[in-house]
Amino acid sequence: MRYEGALYRPPSEAYSLIVQATIGCSHNKCTFCSMYKDKKFRIRDTEEIIEDFKIGRERYKVVKRIFIADGDALTIKTAELKKILTFIRENFPECERVGIYGSPKAILSKTLDELKELKSLGLGIVYLGIESGSEKILKMINKGVSRDEMVEAGKRVVESGIKLSVTLISGIGGKEHSLEHAKESAKIINEINPHYLGLLTLIVEEGTPLYEDIQKGKFQLLSPREILLETREMVMDLEVDNCIFRSNHASNYVPLRGTLPQDKDLILLQIQEGLEISNLEDRDRFRRL
Numbered sequence: 001m002r003y004e005g006a007l008y009r010p011p012s013e014a015y016s017l018i019v020q021a022t023i024g025c026s027h028n029k030c031t032f033c034s035m036y037k038d039k040k041f042r043i044r045d046t047e048e049i050i051e052d053f054k055i056g057r058e059r060y061k062v063v064k065r066i067f068i069a070d071g072d073a074l075t076i077k078t079a080e081l082k083k084i085l086t087f088i089r090e091n092f093p094e095c096e097r098v099g100i101y102g103s104p105k106a107i108l109s110k111t112l113d114e115l116k117e118l119k120s121l122g123l124g125i126v127y128l129g130i131e132s133g134s135e136k137i138l139k140m141i142n143k144g145v146s147r148d149e150m151v152e153a154g155k156r157v158v159e160s161g162i163k164l165s166v167t168l169i170s171g172i173g174g175k176e177h178s179l180e181h182a183k184e185s186a187k188i189i190n191e192i193n194p195h196y197l198g199l200l201t202l203i204v205e206e207g208t209p210l211y212e213d214i215q216k217g218k219f220q221l222l223s224p225r226e227i228l229l230e231t232r233e234m235v236m237d238l239e240v241d242n243c244i245f246r247s248n249h250a251s252n253y254v255p256l257r258g259t260l261p262q263d264k265d266l267i268l269l270q271i272q273e274g275l276e277i278s279n280l281e282d283r284d285r286f287r288r289l
């Protein structure tokens with residue numbers, strides 16, 4: 001396949017055919033994110049995108065899942081997305097799910113009817129990075145939307161019938177705002193009630209504004225124990241309906257998984273077991289900052 005620069009995809013799209021419909025991220029200003037810093041955002045021509053799908057069709061006999069990258073491909077005009085989805089539908093009849101990254105602004109740029117139309121053409125899942133439910137933290141990290149806009153965006157996807165997978169970042173409020181992050185994040189998830197909730201742990205790359213803040217002592221990273229305590233605080237407040245919870249990304253100190261609400265006690269037990277790991281605070285164990 002023809003890829004430009006580093007390619008990112010959600011863990012659940014590991015075996016998907018991935019085509020870049022956009023290059024980079026239309027926002028590209030979050031203080032913790034280094035993913036697309038080397039790319040100037042642009043939307044590729046629909047013809048070019050379809051060419052890539054043709055290459056994929058020739059190369060792979062069976063394609064069960066397709067992921068439309070890069071950072072914010074949902075920002076593409078609905079008419080063009082419809083052409084892409086129609087091509088997929090006609091040429092990959094065996095495909096069971098098409099996924100896409102959607103920033104809150106991109107979601108809000110689509111009406112509910114437009115999202116429903118995209119669903120009817122096969123868009124199966126939108127991945128939305130919420131990061132935190134706290135208004136203060138969303139501002140701090142320069143997410144570009146308010147908490148209320150984030151709620152509206154998330155709810156609109158759910159209402160359209162497209163599956164919504166959201167991520168939060170443990171430790172994104174630093175030591176100072178850890179409790180607020182836990183409480184407000186649980187609240188926003190309860191309001192949106194996504195189908196999937198992924199919890200990553202903050203990893204700060206050199207060159208990002210947040211890295212600079214850490215160097216200047218303006219932001220204190222949480223220890224593994226503090227991350228787990230923050231997670232426990234958040235999970236205790238979660239009141240969602242049939243939400244698949246995963247915190248088993250490579251960034252996480254202790255793997256957690258379950259379906260909420262029924263597995264809440266199990267997840268809390270997994271956290272408790274994590275807190276009892278004798279060398280939990282040994283960061284070298286995790287080979288990172």
Ligand code: SF4
Nearest residue numbers: 025028029030033071
């Ligand atoms: S919206 Fe997502 S990809 Fe874009 S800068 Fe923020 S975290 Fe990174």
